[in-house]
Amino acid sequence: MENKIFYPNKEISKNALIKNMCEYQDLMDEAKEDYEGFWDRFAKEKIDWFEPYTKVLDESNAPFYKWFIDGKLNVTYQCLDRHLNKRKNKAAIIWEGELGEKRVLTYLDLYYEVNKTANLLKNQFGIKKGDRVVIYMPMIPEAAIAMLACARIGAIHSVVFGGFSAEALRDRIIDAEAKLIITADGAFRRGKPYLLKPVVDEALKEGCECVEKVLVVERNQEEINYEEGRDYLYNELIKTESKYCEPEIMDSEDPLFLLYTSGSTGKPKGVQHSQAGYILWAQMTMEWVFDLKENDTYWCTADIGWITGHTYIVYGPLAAGATTIMYEGVPVYPDAGRWWRMIEEHKVNQFYTAPTAIRLLHKAGEKEPLKYDLSSLRVLGTVGEPINPDAWMWYYETIGGGKCPIVDTWWQTETGGHMISPLPGATPIKPGSATFPLPGIMAEIIDTKGNPTPKGEKGYLCITKPWPSMIRTIWNAPERFKKSYFSTCTKDGKPVYFSGDGAMYDEDGYIFITGRVDDVINVSGHRIGTAEIESVIGHHPNVAEVAVVGKPHEIKGESIFAYIVLKGEDTKAEEMQMVQEINEMLVKDIGAIAKCDEIKFVPGLPKTRSGKIMRRILRAIAKGEEIKQDTSTLEDPTIVQKIQSCML
Numbered sequence: 185m186e187n188k189i190f191y192p193n194k195e196i197s198k199n200a201l202i203k204n205m206c207e208y209q210d211l212m213d214e215a216k217e218d219y220e221g222f223w224d225r226f227a228k229e230k231i232d233w234f235e236p237y238t239k240v241l242d243e244s245n246a247p248f249y250k251w252f253i254d255g256k257l258n259v260t261y262q263c264l265d266r267h268l269n270k271r272k273n274k275a276a277i278i279w280e281g282e283l284g285e286k287r288v289l290t291y292l293d294l295y296y297e298v299n300k301t302a303n304l305l306k307n308q309f310g311i312k313k314g315d316r317v318v319i320y321m322p323m324i325p326e327a328a329i330a331m332l333a334c335a336r337i338g339a340i341h342s343v344v345f346g347g348f349s350a351e352a353l354r355d356r357i358i359d360a361e362a363k364l365i366i367t368a369d370g371a372f373r374r375g376k377p378y379l380l381k382p383v384v385d386e387a388l389k390e391g392c393e394c395v396e397k398v399l400v401v402e403r404n405q406e407e408i409n410y411e412e413g414r415d416y417l418y419n420e421l422i423k424t425e426s427k428y429c430e431p432e433i434m435d436s437e438d439p440l441f442l443l444y445t446s447g448s449t450g451k452p453k454g455v456q457h458s459q460a461g462y463i464l465w466a467q468m469t470m471e472w473v474f475d476l477k478e479n480d481t482y483w484c485t486a487d488i489g490w491i492t493g494h495t496y497i498v499y500g501p502l503a504a505g506a507t508t509i510m511y512e513g514v515p516v517y518p519d520a521g522r523w524w525r526m527i528e529e530h531k532v533n534q535f536y537t538a539p540t541a542i543r544l545l546h547k548a549g550e551k552e553p554l555k556y557d558l559s560s561l562r563v564l565g566t567v568g569e570p571i572n573p574d575a576w577m578w579y580y581e582t583i584g585g586g587k588c589p590i591v592d593t594w595w596q597t598e599t600g601g602h603m604i605s606p607l608p609g610a611t612p613i614k615p616g617s618a619t620f621p622l623p624g625i626m627a628e629i630i631d632t633k634g635n636p637t638p639k640g641e642k643g644y645l646c647i648t649k650p651w652p653s654m655i656r657t658i659w660n661a662p663e664r665f666k667k668s669y670f671s672t673c674t675k676d677g678k679p680v681y682f683s684g685d686g687a688m689y690d691e692d693g694y695i696f697i698t699g700r701v702d703d704v705i706n707v708s709g710h711r712i713g714t715a716e717i718e719s720v721i722g723h724h725p726n727v728a729e730v731a732v733v734g735k736p737h738e739i740k741g742e743s744i745f746a747y748i749v750l751k752g753e754d755t756k757a758e759e760m761q762m763v764q765e766i767n768e769m770l771v772k773d774i775g776a777i778a779k780c781d782e783i784k785f786v787p788g789l790p791k792t793r794s795g796k797i798m799r800r801i802l803r804a805i806a807k808g809e810e811i812k813q814d815t816s817t818l819e820d821p822t823i824v825q826k827i828q829s830c831m832l
């Protein structure tokens with residue numbers, strides 16, 4: 185099945201920006217022959233500069249690359265002001281609440297709301313260029329407005345996913361030294377209200393002296409606590425603000441936002457993105473990969489708290505002048521037909537979601553989509569994890585009616601935008617393959633010395649040339665930035681960006697992503713470092729040792745599997761109690777996404793004589809696989825069998 189090829193739909197090709205593989209190749213060749221010239225052409229064509237740049241790329245301080253040197257712009261000008269001529273009455277954001285409420289903001293409405301909010305931040309709270317603002321919000325238009333308002337005045341936003349706990353939120357507030365938190369009272373999930381403001385209150389109890397004010401958007405009118413002098417109601421303050429705020433003149437390389445993501449070691453890292461390079465690639469990929477047309481209605485189901493929500497709900501669609509749908513709730517409320525009903529109702533043309541959601545909806549309601557008219561769909565997308573051919577085929581046949589190309593987009597928080605993806609009008613697609621690098625992106629599968637990996641063999645997925653929307657640094661941790669991304673692989677003797685993913689070329693040169701090669705697991709498309717989970721579990725007083733691995737899971741992609749060695753003897757009753765306590769700790773310290781799916785209590789962990797835990801063995805045991813590896817070099821060669829007997 186993996187090798188079945190689906191050719192582009194001729195109707196799409198005819199009107200696509202990139203119509204066939206020859207045009208794709210021409211663009212690739214153009215980039216290879218004159219890399220800076222290629223980017224110069226698009227930067228000039230796409231961006232409304234306040235002042236032109238003087239140089240395309242500065243590599244003098246690699247890997248701290250700089251793009252579009254001395255250029256001046258404002259990202260909100262690119263996303264809003266410049267559309268007012270042609271699109272002021274076009275829907276920018278169509279929002280649907282979980283309970284079915286609808287709001288439409290035209291480009292003009294959104295422009296006013298962003299300007300007013302920008303004025304509020306500037307005038308009433310004294311937020312200035314470079315200040316950090318944490319946004320902890322549900323999926324409501326004000327989340328996008330808050331992000332853009334920060335960008336308008338040059339403040340750096342750090343959106344924290346609404347599912348993170350108070351402790352996780354606190355860590356991110358402190359690391360970024362945020363001055364202001366923008367949040368909401370709460371929102372609706374699975375038909376019930378849930379609260380966000382109390383989580384902020386809890387987070388601010390310790391160590392957050394940097395925070396001066398909290399701005400609360402009213403969404404679900406639940407009773408919440410207001411702290412005099414610190415907490416302010418957005419809905420009141422916004423009333424008096426004026427509709428125009430001069431856009432701050434930003435340098436190409438000024439930070440636009442931070443977004444925290446998990447790595448294989450230590451605490452989450454604040455991935456720092458730039459202004460010009462980021463918005464350029466957000467817009468270009470939006471246009472190329474989704475085959476965007478003026479009257480399209482585009483829907484990405486991600487949460488604003490992840491990079492997909494940043495680039496493909498807010499910045500990319502708005503820079504491209506698109507209509508973007510924002511949905512507040514879960515896919516299965518009130519039933520597993522919710523999303524398909526929304527596609528019918530809004531006549532959605534591009535639909536972009538995660539494989540985990542596709543698997544869930546496939547399982548929860550295979551026949552649901554048949555009740556709805558999905559014929560408006562033209563392009564389907566996936567992101568976040570490899571998609572299994574079964575789920576791919578259901579998506580292709582049942583959702584897309586066999587006529588919509590699936591763009592399986594590989595990228596990361598760090599890459600800012602799509603890196604490897606089919607082009608809907610050009611690329612023949614194969615289920616499970618992200619296909620080829622996008623024009624201008626030098627993605628290669630290599631060994632640590634930069635040699636290309638032979639077809640059919642796994643290698644390291646690297647990007648061997650800097651690209652405009654790349655991560656600039658890790659906030660407050662430039663050395664960690666170098667070590668995390670530029671210390672594993674080199675090409676021609678120069679360090680190159682290593683993604684942390686393994687990948688493989690098939691016999692036709694198609695790229696198949698095989699998953700993380702580091703200790704990061706991907707649960708329902710969310711990146712979680714095993715080290716983060718281990719560090720929480722390790723704090724339990726009865727835990728002597730812990731190792732966490734990912735285990736393949738039918739819906740989530742991967743599930744969290746923990747091996748725990750207890751201090752002293754244990755009983756079955758104690759173990760059950762501990763499972764509960766450990767999961768409570770994980771929910772408290774990280775959030776519900778970090779709960780363990782399985783916890784096994786074992787007498788020891790497989791270690792080398794130098795004390796290194798052999799995770800490969802633990803992964804194999806979790807999967808129930810036979811251990812093929814030589815275990816005689818382990819510190820205790822009998823441990824494997826002992827652990828296996830605990831699995832029964």
Ligand code: WTA
Nearest residue numbers: 567568569570592593594595596597685697
């Ligand atoms: C994984 C999400 C296979 C990968 C945009 C990557 C994928 C991590 C795909 C980044 C895909 C993302 N096929 N795997 N199409 N897209 N991944 O930072 O392991 O939340 O490194 O960004 O998701 O996750 P992040």
